[in-house]
Amino acid sequence: MTTTRDFVNNPPSGQVGQRAPGLPTSVKQEFHDAPDLIDPIFEVDAVSVFYGDYEAVRGVDMKIGQKQITALIGPSGCGKSTLLRCFNRMNDLIPGTRVGGKISFRGEDLYGPDVDPIEVRRRIGMVFQKPNPFPKSIYDNIAYGPRVNGVRKGLDDLVEETLRQAALWDEVKDKLKQNALSLSGGQQQRLCIARTIAIRPEVILMDEPCSALDPIATAKIEDLMQHLARSYTIVIVTHNMQQAARVSDRTAFLTAEVDPAGVRYGKLIEYDQTSKLFTTPADERTEAYITGRFG
Amino acid sequence: MTATLPRRRTGSPLRGRSRPLEPVFRGLLLASLVIAVIFLVVLLSYVLIEGWGRLDSRLWENFPSKLYPERAGAQSAIVGTLYVIGLTAVFCVPVGVMTAIYLEEYADGERWYNRMIELNVQNLAGVPSIVYGILGLGIIARGLGVGRTLLAAALTLSLLVLPVVIISAREAIRAVPGSIRQASLALGATLWQTIARQVLPAAVPGIATGTILALSRAIGEAAPLLLLGAVTHITFNPESLTDAYTVLPIQIFNWIKQPEAEFHVLASAAIVILLFILLAMNSVAIWLRNRYQRRW
Numbered sequence: 001m002t003t004t005r006d007f008v009n010n011p012p013s014g015q016v017g018q019r020a021p022g023l024p025t026s027v028k029q030e031f032h033d034a035p036d037l038i039d040p041i042f043e044v045d046a047v048s049v050f051y052g053d054y055e056a057v058r059g060v061d062m063k064i065g066q067k068q069i070t071a072l073i074g075p076s077g078c079g080k081s082t083l084l085r086c087f088n089r090m091n092d093l094i095p096g097t098r099v100g101g102k103i104s105f106r107g108e109d110l111y112g113p114d115v116d117p118i119e120v121r122r123r124i125g126m127v128f129q130k131p132n133p134f135p136k137s138i139y140d141n142i143a144y145g146p147r148v149n150g151v152r153k154g155l156d157d158l159v160e161e162t163l164r165q166a167a168l169w170d171e172v173k174d175k176l177k178q179n180a181l182s183l184s185g186g187q188q189q190r191l192c193i194a195r196t197i198a199i200r201p202e203v204i205l206m207d208e209p210c211s212a213l214d215p216i217a218t219a220k221i222e223d224l225m226q227h228l229a230r231s232y233t234i235v236i237v238t239h240n241m242q243q244a245a246r247v248s249d250r251t252a253f254l255t256a257e258v259d260p261a262g263v264r265y266g267k268l269i270e271y272d273q274t275s276k277l278f279t280t281p282a283d284e285r286t287e288a289y290i291t292g293r294f295g
Numbered sequence: 296m297t298a299t300l301p302r303r304r305t306g307s308p309l310r311g312r313s314r315p316l317e318p319v320f321r322g323l324l325l326a327s328l329v330i331a332v333i334f335l336v337v338l339l340s341y342v343l344i345e346g347w348g349r350l351d352s353r354l355w356e357n358f359p360s361k362l363y364p365e366r367a368g369a370q371s372a373i374v375g376t377l378y379v380i381g382l383t384a385v386f387c388v389p390v391g392v393m394t395a396i397y398l399e400e401y402a403d404g405e406r407w408y409n410r411m412i413e414l415n416v417q418n419l420a421g422v423p424s425i426v427y428g429i430l431g432l433g434i435i436a437r438g439l440g441v442g443r444t445l446l447a448a449a450l451t452l453s454l455l456v457l458p459v460v461i462i463s464a465r466e467a468i469r470a471v472p473g474s475i476r477q478a479s480l481a482l483g484a485t486l487w488q489t490i491a492r493q494v495l496p497a498a499v500p501g502i503a504t505g506t507i508l509a510l511s512r513a514i515g516e517a518a519p520l521l522l523l524g525a526v527t528h529i530t531f532n533p534e535s536l537t538d539a540y541t542v543l544p545i546q547i548f549n550w551i552k553q554p555e556a557e558f559h560v561l562a563s564a565a566i567v568i569l570l571f572i573l574l575a576m577n578s579v580a581i582w583l584r585n586r587y588q589r590r591w
Contacts, residue, residue: 090481095403122483132474134493145482148492192478199482 041066041203041233042087047101049082049091057082057266059101062252069225069234071248071274073241075289078254079266080237084205086110087235088124089117105203122149124203125196130212131188133180133195138172141180141191145199158198166194167224186217190224197228204228206236210243222247241290244274251277253286342570346563354564358530359546364557369565372546374532375445375525376572379542380514382449383456388506390453391460392495395502398461399468400490420458427455428519436523443524446536451519456509463505467498500587507580511573517544543569 040063049057057079064070072080082091089110091097103110110120133141142159151158159176163169168190172183180191189209196204206225210218225234225247238244244251252271256264270277270286281287357368394416402409431451432443441447471494479489520526520542528549529541543565550562 088481090477093477093480095405118483118485121481126477126481128474128477128481130474132472132478134475134478135497144479144484144492148479148482148484148488195478195482 037063037065039066040064041106042235043102043104043107045102045104047083047086047099047103049079049086050096050098050100051094052096054263055265057254060254060268062268062271064233064235065250066233067229067231068249069229069236069247071244071251072235072237072254073239073244073251073289074254074266074269075256076239077264077266078256080252080254081207082266083254084207084235084237085126087203087205088121088126090121090126092117122199123201124205125199125201126205126207127189127192127196127209129208131185131192133183133188133191135179135181137177138180138183138191139176141195142198145195149199162194162198165197165228166190167220167227168194184217186213186220189213189217189221193221193224193228197232201232203233203235206234208237208239211239218243241278245278248274250274253277253281253283253289255285255289339570342563342566346560346565346567349560349564350567354561354568359528359541359549360530361528361553364553364555364561367550367558367561369543369546369561369568371529371532372541372543372565373568373572375529375540376514376542376569378445378533379448379452379520379540380510382445382536383452383513384506384510386449386453387457387460387509391457391506392464392502394457394461395464395468396490396495399465400486400494416458416461420462423518424455424516425518425522427451428522430454431519432522442537443539444537445533445540448520448523448525448540448542451523452513452516455516455519456513459509459512460506463509464498464502467501467505468494470501471497496587500584503583503587504580507576507583511576514573514576515544515569517542517548520545543572 042062042064044060044062044064047057047060048055060083072084074080085091086099086103087105087110091099099111105120105124109115134144136144139159142162143155146155146158160169160173163172168187171187172178172191175182180188183191189212193204193206193209210221213221222243225236228234229249236244236248250272251274253269254266255269257267258264270281270283272282277286278290281290353366353368355368355370355373357366358371359369360367398409398413398416402412404410404413428451431447431454435441435450436443436447441450475493475497476489479493480486484492517525524539525541525545526549529539533540547562547565547569550558550565553559
């Protein structure tokens with residue numbers, strides 16, 4: 001098995017080209033079968049998310065496998081980002097947000113009374129839609145996470161190792177002191193991913209990480225995700241069905257429904273192995289979405 | 296949805312209609328700018344021409360004299376002004392910035408008491424300065440027994456500019472994109488780490504600019520200090536917080552009151568000094584803003 005470092009030093013030839021986007025809308029994809037969910041890292045049990053009195057997401061049940069890539073897809077407003085933000089308690093930052101039901105992380109209730117959301121976020125990192133590097137040097141961006149977690153020594157090695165893992169070292173090794181904002185959008189986003197893995201989280205949550213990027217930068221990030229998935233659990237929200245099909249082991253399809261009172265809410269429709277969900281969806285709403293009939 | 300626009304003939308010329316109001320508005324806007332600039336230029340040149348003859352070292356080397364205008368200077372007022380402003384900055388910046396951090400990052404804006412604080416801060420920024428002078432006299436000078444001293448003046452001016460400092464610091468903090476906060480918090484930083492290491496450094500240019508502009512307001516204030524002892528004839532520099540003092544606006548006022556024309560020249564020269572200090576402060580603000588400005 002090749003390690004991440006091997007990949008960085010000897011990237012498989014033609015990888016980027018093969019993965020270049022622009023797949024036909026009917027998804028033709030070589031699927032690999034995802035391993036079964038024997039030892040899930042997250043167990044989501046009847047989870048609802050409230051913003052004040054408004055129940056934005058209702059009754060989600062799913063299990064997320066370790067060291068797999070799980071994609072959340074669905075039309076705008078279906079609550080996929082909202083759901084994602086429950087996994088590292090980023091929703092806590094929005095006043096009035098409440099999570100009902102139970103999310104377990106390695107068997108422990110994420111929303112239990114003794115759980116420290118800071119500690120949760122140290123173990124469950126997040127990459128955002130728009131690249132958001134700190135207005136500091138590349139080095140300081142990577143070193144920030146370890147520093148706030150109390151690491152003082154060995155930062156140089158840690159930064160290099162992290163950037164190598166994120167396949168960014170060769171591009172930035174000569175300009176570590178340069179402002180991160182001088183990088184291109186795709187490099188910035190890979191820097192943000194690197195920044196996240198600098199604290200060695202167990203899970204990386206990605207909220208539409210490629211939506212602001214061009215196809216080539218997107219392909220690089222997808223490659224990176226597949227290599228990171230050897231060591232990390234990844235949950236990705238994406239608008240892009242082809243992306244979900246290309247990178248993920250399992251896919252969850254959410255959609256917005258309207259309840260009898262006329263209130264829109266997000267709901268999990270189908271969750272299965274990506275190969276199965278995209279080839280033989282069980283629900284007709286899933287089929288309608290993946291074939292492009294709505295959404 | 297369709298057919299709301301009149302249909303044009305395909306062959307119609309591209310010549311536009313005449314729009315007479317466009318140049319009129321442009322002219323009006325330019326005229327208001329010109330009026331403001333002309334007033335400023337006239338004032339500045341008048342003061343410069345009037346005070347030019349006395350704009351020499353006597354002004355900052357000598358102390359005021361009521362009898363000999365040719366020997367009179369404003370050293371005590373210049374030093375007094377610098378002390379008062381320096382102390383005001385020391386008092387109001389930490390309190391103002393911390394208040395702004397609390398209101399922006401910690402306070403729940405839905406709570407009635409936080410809303411009341413916000414509303415009051417905004418209203419306080421509009422309270423006339425003489426009211427602060429009365430407050431300073433009643434509470435700080437007399438109530439707390441500080442007396443009509445340098446300390447009382449600095450504390451009173453701090454109260455005067457505090458609302459402006461708070462408001463500008465809040466705006467600077469609010470201008471830091473939420474994505475930066477989220478990025479920091481998602482890396483397991485605490486709220487305080489996020490504020491201290493990301494938000495505040497990014498907000499420094501805005502805070503510095505707002506603060507210096509607020510202090511520029513305080514430096515020209517005479518009204519509250521009239522009540523706080525600055526009005527007396529002071530021929531020595533303040534050496535401690537509890538010393539008597541005077542400041543440039545008051546000294547200028549005192550000279551203009553005098554019947555002799557020489558004192559009026561002296562007043563103009565002192566105005567130039569005051570303007571110079573103001574200009575220096577504003578330059579620092581601009582330098583800070585350019586030096587630390589960040590773009591997202």
